[in-house]
Amino acid sequence: MGPTLLNYRPWRGEFHAPAWSFWPIARVALSMMFRRKLFWAIYAFGLLSFLVFFFGQYLLAWADSQAEGEYVNVMGSRLQAGTLTNQLRTVMRLNGTGETYRNFFAYQGYMVMIVLALAGTMVVGNDFQHRSLPFYLSKPLSPWHYLMGKCLAVAVFVNLMTTLPAVILFFQYRTLYSWGYLPDELSLLVGILGYGLVLTVFLSLTLVAVACWLRKTVPLIMVWTTMFFMMRPLSNTLVDGLRYDPRWRLIDLWNNTYLMGNYFLGLHPANQPEWYEAALVLALVCALCLSYLTLRIRAVEIVR
Amino acid sequence: MPELLDPADPRGGDRAVAPDRSQFTPTVAPPGPSVGIAPPLPRAFGPSLLLFEQVSKWYGPVIGVNQVTLELRPGITGLVGSNGAGKSTLMRLATGHLRPDLGKVSVCGLDAWNADAKRHVGYCPDTDAFYEEMSGRQFVEVMARLCGYSRRDARRRTEETLERVGMAGRCERKIRGYSKGMRQRIKLAQALVHEPELLVLDEPLSGIDPIGRQEFIVLFRQLAAQGKCLLVSSHELEELEKLTDHVAIMARGRIAAVGTVPQIRELLDNHPLSIRIQSDQTRALAGDLLQLPDVVGVELGERDNLTVRARNPKQFFSAFMRLVLEENYQVGHLETLDDSTHAVLEYLLGGK
Numbered sequence: 001m002g003p004t005l006l007n008y009r010p011w012r013g014e015f016h017a018p019a020w021s022f023w024p025i026a027r028v029a030l031s032m033m034f035r036r037k038l039f040w041a042i043y044a045f046g047l048l049s050f051l052v053f054f055f056g057q058y059l060l061a062w063a064d065s066q067a068e069g070e071y072v073n074v075m076g077s078r079l080q081a082g083t084l085t086n087q088l089r090t091v092m093r094l095n096g097t098g099e100t101y102r103n104f105f106a107y108q109g110y111m112v113m114i115v116l117a118l119a120g121t122m123v124v125g126n127d128f129q130h131r132s133l134p135f136y137l138s139k140p141l142s143p144w145h146y147l148m149g150k151c152l153a154v155a156v157f158v159n160l161m162t163t164l165p166a167v168i169l170f171f172q173y174r175t176l177y178s179w180g181y182l183p184d185e186l187s188l189l190v191g192i193l194g195y196g197l198v199l200t201v202f203l204s205l206t207l208v209a210v211a212c213w214l215r216k217t218v219p220l221i222m223v224w225t226t227m228f229f230m231m232r233p234l235s236n237t238l239v240d241g242l243r244y245d246p247r248w249r250l251i252d253l254w255n256n257t258y259l260m261g262n263y264f265l266g267l268h269p270a271n272q273p274e275w276y277e278a279a280l281v282l283a284l285v286c287a288l289c290l291s292y293l294t295l296r297i298r299a300v301e302i303v304r
Numbered sequence: 305m306p307e308l309l310d311p312a313d314p315r316g317g318d319r320a321v322a323p324d325r326s327q328f329t330p331t332v333a334p335p336g337p338s339v340g341i342a343p344p345l346p347r348a349f350g351p352s353l354l355l356f357e358q359v360s361k362w363y364g365p366v367i368g369v370n371q372v373t374l375e376l377r378p379g380i381t382g383l384v385g386s387n388g389a390g391k392s393t394l395m396r397l398a399t400g401h402l403r404p405d406l407g408k409v410s411v412c413g414l415d416a417w418n419a420d421a422k423r424h425v426g427y428c429p430d431t432d433a434f435y436e437e438m439s440g441r442q443f444v445e446v447m448a449r450l451c452g453y454s455r456r457d458a459r460r461r462t463e464e465t466l467e468r469v470g471m472a473g474r475c476e477r478k479i480r481g482y483s484k485g486m487r488q489r490i491k492l493a494q495a496l497v498h499e500p501e502l503l504v505l506d507e508p509l510s511g512i513d514p515i516g517r518q519e520f521i522v523l524f525r526q527l528a529a530q531g532k533c534l535l536v537s538s539h540e541l542e543e544l545e546k547l548t549d550h551v552a553i554m555a556r557g558r559i560a561a562v563g564t565v566p567q568i569r570e571l572l573d574n575h576p577l578s579i580r581i582q583s584d585q586t587r588a589l590a591g592d593l594l595q596l597p598d599v600v601g602v603e604l605g606e607r608d609n610l611t612v613r614a615r616n617p618k619q620f621f622s623a624f625m626r627l628v629l630e631e632n633y634q635v636g637h638l639e640t641l642d643d644s645t646h647a648v649l650e651y652l653l654g655g656k
Contacts, residue, residue, distance in 0.1 A: 024449040134396075134429040134431065137400070
């Protein structure tokens, strides 16, 4: 610690705007997640459904082009190739339409939910719990930049799990078969991105708000599970069992994102509320989360 | 003559005293809500780096800081006070973590709440909440990136700062494995990485070994010599005394006094300075001392000792020196008993 080391070269450059701080904050949050083996295990497990879809499409293309009229062995049973392709198309909906990607998002979403429930504390809650905020907030950025950075981290993760694989599946199908009418294909691609956007905005805001509120892992998992998993059987019981109005399904937030995805992908599921009703509920929840975060940001001053 | 604030004074408004100092002009903020800031300092001393103007902050019904007016310029100022006195609130206001309910906090002329002002502030909190899985280097680099530096500049500044705080050789280890002292160094590094003009340091010496403390003290003094303003909070008054004799004393949300310890001590009229004198002519000396105008009492002790209680130490010592020379008294030992920061604090805070 000699005196010669104490002479900094004076800074003459331009500082980045505070908005640039989003990425370092998000990067730190993501690196916290990526460092954990549990995360990689769940991530790998979550990608299983992607692999099923990915290789399912290969299998379909192979059966269509190489094994037409022949018999194939699938898991020990001998099937006609036509039966196999029919099964893949009708049951798994591996037909390259909006249904394929909607189903993929729906399956993948469950894994996203589980990982987010575990990661919420790590990404956001610990900063409040362990009082790391002063380090962030003493730097030239506002509490909003901090929260937006955290939302960005969640958004990156959600898209890594859902939108990116869905886009890969989209291009894979078109590579294996052929491109259809371009405006239709583009519309489908925009639908995939739209579904991803809905999930990104909704999940990142909700997770950050819930994690700011609860901070600890166990309560966060309980609330998260209630919000996204318990509401499904309840709404199904109300609508399918007790014959209530289908609008009761709106209490199932995950179903609302599903309805929005259907809208973006040009699908109209039966016995469901309208997409704009689902959009309204999601917007309301997002507004509530933003309101809470606004209050929370003010209260960050006195969080101890 | 400046007077000290009675923290319980119901008149409101601080009467912060900033006695004469190399870079501080004696200032008194008179009582009452209409009080302005301390008189402007001579231009030669540069602009104020941290300025509190009639700042109040409530936590619900509890007041954290009550109409504080304080101006800090380059140099080291110790912030002392009992628990709950408002030190942390004051520091958080200075670093822009808190927004005042009343009044204004400025850093280098900018509103402290503003992100631009934070470019001029380095904050070393007392909490140890790091990302334990990061290395010291990664942590400091992230903090540099948050300050707006490009990746290359952030790396360069990280290296320089780690060197500066003596962590260059140990920064690759994960923070999880750091000792308390190493954590303090990393905290200091993240506060210094953007070379701020104002450094707010909450208990920076806590947990550091004696050698490390000495290094830190040297570093702080060098930073002050470079024209930076350091506001250092510490419960360890002995360490604080080694670092600076300029303190801001807080009590019940107010600045009770600001200035060098001897100057504040001099202002404590209710607590005359106690001086122990050893001489072989204690009775004669005691008689003469009682004739001096500033002496309020003399107590004869054992072993040729006597204890004098005197107001206005400067005048007293001047008169005492004359007396000793004129009457040819032999003085074997002389020491002041209660002019330490601790004693001043105890008097100011009523022993709490």
